[in-house]
Amino acid sequence: MYVLKKSLGQHFLRDENISRKIVASLRETLPAEGARLLEVGPGAGALTKYLIEIEGIDFKAVELDDEKVTYLLKTWPALAGRIIHQSILDMDRPFEGAFTVIGNFPYNISTQILFKMLEWKDLLLSMTGMFQKEVAQRVAAGPGSKVYGVLSVLIQAFFTVEYLFEVHEQCFQPPPKVKSAVIRLVPRAEHPPYRDERSFFLLVKTAFNQRRKTLRNAVKPLFEPAELEDPIFNKRAEQLSIDDFARLTCKMR
Numbered sequence: 001m002y003v004l005k006k007s008l009g010q011h012f013l014r015d016e017n018i019s020r021k022i023v024a025s026l027r028e029t030l031p032a033e034g035a036r037l038l039e040v041g042p043g044a045g046a047l048t049k050y051l052i053e054i055e056g057i058d059f060k061a062v063e064l065d066d067e068k069v070t071y072l073l074k075t076w077p078a079l080a081g082r083i084i085h086q087s088i089l090d091m092d093r094p095f096e097g098a099f100t101v102i103g104n105f106p107y108n109i110s111t112q113i114l115f116k117m118l119e120w121k122d123l124l125l126s127m128t129g130m131f132q133k134e135v136a137q138r139v140a141a142g143p144g145s146k147v148y149g150v151l152s153v154l155i156q157a158f159f160t161v162e163y164l165f166e167v168h169e170q171c172f173q174p175p176p177k178v179k180s181a182v183i184r185l186v187p188r189a190e191h192p193p194y195r196d197e198r199s200f201f202l203l204v205k206t207a208f209n210q211r212r213k214t215l216r217n218a219v220k221p222l223f224e225p226a227e228l229e230d231p232i233f234n235k236r237a238e239q240l241s242i243d244d245f246a247r248l249t250c251k252m253r
Contacts, residue, residue: 013046013104013130015171022128022182023050025164026102029126029186030057036095040088040103040113040129043068045075047104052078058095062088088113093120101127107176110135114155117185121158127185133166136181148238150208154201157192157242159185192246199249207237207245215240227251 013019030037035054039061042048051059062084063069069085084091089112093099101124105113110131117127131139134147139155140163141148155161162184169175194200203222210218216233230251232244240248 012044012173013167013171014173015167018167018171019046019050021165022102022104022130023047025182025184026051026100026126026128027054029128029184030054030100031125034058036060036097036099038062038094038099038101040101041106042072042083043104045072047102048072048076048079051102052076060084060094062086062091062094064088088116093123095123098123098125100125102129104130107132107135107178111151114139114151118154118158121187124185124187126187127159128164128182129184130167130180130182132176133179133181136163136183139183143239143241145238149211150205153204153208153242153245155185157188157200157246159187161185192243193250194246195249195252199252200246203249203252204237204245207240211237222252224253 033056035057037051037054037057037059039048039051039059042061042063043065048061051057060082061072061079063072064085064087066085069083072079072083084094089109101117101120103113114135117124135151138147138149138151140161141152145152164182164184167180167182169177169179172180192200203219206219206222207215213236214233215235215237216228218237219233220228232240232248
């Protein structure tokens, strides 16, 4: 047996149809051979039991909770040597080569996990995962949306975001107080035409840090006064496309 821990944001998926649907979505993106797969937060094994049945994959799972690690190893002995017992946020890349990520992600660190995916972007073949619905919507949002922000721009600069389906609260034990949604990230063939990655990240974060202000006032320290005369600076951050942000990096100090 195991105990649910609110401190770790644990809500375990109990609907087998949803588990199978998530795994089916993952399999659409797995390489035909030599696939390396990392599951984040296997918990009680709702996805794990299906993932370990996939033939020909190098499978690992990262789990922080001692009790869940013990439960998983006892229930599925085949997981011996495949569980990384630490936080996803602290771990190094799990494989030498390119890999795929799947998870029913802990909601209390889901945004941080997405930034971890950005750290691994050069090796990530795809990520399929369940998030709080509001977070999934933010990741997938386009310019002009009220939820379009730093996460939207930085993730979409490097990945195509597919909003796959939503999951009802009653599919979990205990039912969370929020709705959930499954999204998939697939790497873009090319990143936007920015000057360099550091400038791009800095501009996006600075612009949205004061999103109610015009861009001119929000990012003033990053540009020479003459550059700020461009009409694009009359807009607010949420009105700019990813390519707009990328192009502006070429005009930064």
